[in-house]
Amino acid sequence: MKPLRSIAANAVALLLFTLAWHATTLVVRSPFYPKPLDVLKAFCKLALEGDIEGYSLGLHIGVSLLRVISGFLFACATGIPLGLAMGLYRPAYESTRSIIEPVRFIPPIAWIPLAIVLLRGFSRYVFLIWLGAFFPVFINTLASIHRVSQVHVELAKVFGGDRSFILAKVVIPSIMPEVLAGMRIGLGVGWMCIVAAEMIGGEMVGLGSLILKYAELLRVPEVICGMVVIGVVGLLMNELFLAAERRLFKWRREVVV
Amino acid sequence: MxxxxxxxxxxxxxxxxxxxxxxxxxxxxxxxxxxxxxxxxxxxxxxxxxxxxxxxxxxxxxxxxxxxxxxNIGFVFQEPSYLPWRTVWGNVKFGLEAKVSSLGWKLTREEVDKRVKWAIELVGLEGFESYYPHQISGGMKQKVALAQALATDPHLLLMDEPFGALDIQTRYYMENELLRVWSKLRxxxxxxxxxxxxxxxxxxxxxxxxxxxxxxxxxxxxxxxxxxxxxxxxxxxxxxxxxxxxxxx
Incomplete structure (x- = not known):
């Protein structure tokens, strides 16, 4: 679809969705099922005046972003080198599968009790987001090694290229698209962990904290507002990443979502 | 040799x-x-x-x-061997980079550029230096592979069915191009x-x-x-x- 058409179509879909939402509120008529307009009002109030404790929405977003990005960067700093090492030296992965694979399927929420007992402050957030972001980054890097073409390796060899040359000039450029795609997914998953992470943080700022704060007060419009903001920020981060991928990998015909 | x-x-x-x-x-x-x-x-x-x-x-x-x-061996592979993330220029330079970084060839940046330019002109790819492989034809891709090998001034050039994937006309053209280059360099x-x-x-x-x-x-x-x-x-x-x-x- 052409960009302009796509924007127009999405605007129409969004409008229809909002109208449908509004229509259902007329049927349901529950005080805990707000109208779109109530959420918009809550948004304006949170953005302009701040929450019940005076923290503005911008601050909530900023603090959550800082936590997620820290955890995400930590996940990249660990996941990429480990994935690269295990991808290049396959036995290391094959012989530790029994540890890696089960851990991968433990949801970050299940780690919360341990995180409460063992960690405090900022490190709790970083740990939980790291758990969410690490595996997409790690697994994508690991799997990407297969993408390295044997012909490219032989080409480098026949020119006399040594191991470090092959790593720097063949392996890393070959796997970059996969690694970046893994990073994009990891950032998304890390961002999705923000509510769980902030549930245990015990601090009053952050989008997750905002949702929980208003949930306790049974004020649903603010809760939905927090949810929508999480969704939209996630979308923007993803789009930003995609734009970077398109720029970096313009040698590929297209970047597939 | x-x-x-x-x-x-x-x-x-x-x-x-x-x-x-x-x-x-x-x-x-x-x-x-x-x-x-x-x-x-x-x-x-x-x-x-x-x-x-x-x-x-x-x-x-x-x-x-x-x-x-x-x-110093040049090898033109049967399968596509071009590096898709490098431009034509970057691809032709690849072999020289390996020689400089791994084998300790003493070449200045200018000397490397000069050789790359020479090889690109030799095979007739001037004007396409900044193109990516997916933007050029199959015959030109094989010219890139040939230029890449020749840029290092190899003692021996090994070509493994380099024109196997090309259509008949392109193949004839490439055969003549190869002979033209070979008759110059021997x-x-x-x-x-x-x-x-x-x-x-x-x-x-x-x-x-x-x-x-x-x-x-x-x-x-x-x-x-x-x-x-x-x-x-x-x-x-x-x-x-x-x-x-x-x-x-």
């Missing part, structure tokens, strides 16, 4: 692929290795390049066992193909291999002046002779 291929034997598991292959190539000679599809020609080329170890036998370059770190070339006409059109001498396990069936001298006329009686005669030798059906 003289090449001596001496009694190469290679098997993959139970399957004997190369059965005592021996032949010599004189310095500056253009030799084609011709044989049926799947007879181990690629394996032979990789052994000559030193990328694969033979079970027995040896390959000598100017009297020394082949070593791609010591000898590199020692070993050119693998299963197209008999291509072998006779290009080479000074054709080494004919049998089907598996591959043996050298014959060496045919093609003492025809270039440019060769594929319809001349002598050409047709040589082509027929090789076709008879190679017939495996």
């Amino acid at each position: 003289d090449v001596e291929v001496k009694g190469i034997v290679k098997s993959f598991g139970e399957l004997l692929v190369l059965d005592h292959i021996s032949f010599n190539v004189r310095s500056g000679e253009f030799v084609a290795v011709c044989g049926p599809t799947g007879c181990g020609k690629t394996t032979l080329m990789k052994i000559i390049a030193g990328l694969l170890k033979p079970d027995s036998g040896e390959v000598l370059l100017a009297g020394e066992p082949v070593d791609y770190r010591r000898h 590199k020692t070339v070993i050119f693998v193909t299963h197209y008999i006409e291509e072998a006779v059109y290009l080479a000074d001498r054709v080494i004919v291999l049998s089907s598996l396990p591959a043996k050298v069936k014959a060496e045919v001298d093609v003492s025809l002046p270039r440019p060769r006329d594929v319809t001349s009686s002598r050409f047709v005669e040589i082509r027929r002779e090789i076709t008879e030798l190679i017939r495996w059906w």
Whole structure:
């Protein structure tokens, strides 16, 4: 679809969705099922005046972003080198599968009790987001090694290229698209962990904290507002990443979502 | 550089692929290795390049066992070997980068650029330096591979069915381009193909291999002046002779 058409179509879909939402509120008529307009009002109030404790929405977003990005960067700093090492030296992965694979399927929420007992402050957030972001980054890097073409390796060899040359000039450029795609997914998953992470943080700022704060007060419009903001920020981060991928990998015909 | 291929034997598991292959190539000679599809020609080329170890036998370059770190070998692969993330310029530069970073070649940045420019002009790719491989045609991609190999000024140029994936017209064009470049540089070339006409059109001498396990069936001298006329009686005669030798059906 052409960009302009796509924007127009999405605007129409969004409008229809909002109208449908509004229509259902007329049927349901529950005080805990707000109208779109109530959420918009809550948004304006949170953005302009701040929450019940005076923290503005911008601050909530900023603090959550800082936590997620820290955890995400930590996940990249660990996941990429480990994935690269295990991808290049396959036995290391094959012989530790029994540890890696089960851990991968433990949801970050299940780690919360341990995180409460063992960690405090900022490190709790970083740990939980790291758990969410690490595996997409790690697994994508690991799997990407297969993408390295044997012909490219032989080409480098026949020119006399040594191991470090092959790593720097063949392996890393070959796997970059996969690694970046893994990073994009990891950032998304890390961002999705923000509510769980902030549930245990015990601090009053952050989008997750905002949702929980208003949930306790049974004020649903603010809760939905927090949810929508999480969704939209996630979308923007993803789009930003995609734009970077398109720029970096313009040698590929297209970047597939 | 003289090449001596001496009694190469290679098997993959139970399957004997190369059965005592021996032949010599004189310095500056253009030799084609011709044989049926799947007879181990690629394996032979990789052994000559030193990328694969033979079970027995040896390959000598100017009297020394082949070593791609010591000898300067250019290899044009059958499969697409261009690096898709590099431009034409970056691809042609790749071999020189390897030589500088891994083999300690003393070349300044200007000297590297000069060589890249020279190689690009030699194969006629000027104007396409900043194009990415997916933006250029199949023939041009093979020119990139040729320029990449020539930029390092190789002692020996190994070409493994480099034009196999091209359509007929592009193939004729590329064969003539290759001859044009070769007549300028007079590199020692070993050119693998299963197209008999291509072998006779290009080479000074054709080494004919049998089907598996591959043996050298014959060496045919093609003492025809270039440019060769594929319809001349002598050409047709040589082509027929090789076709008879190679017939495996």
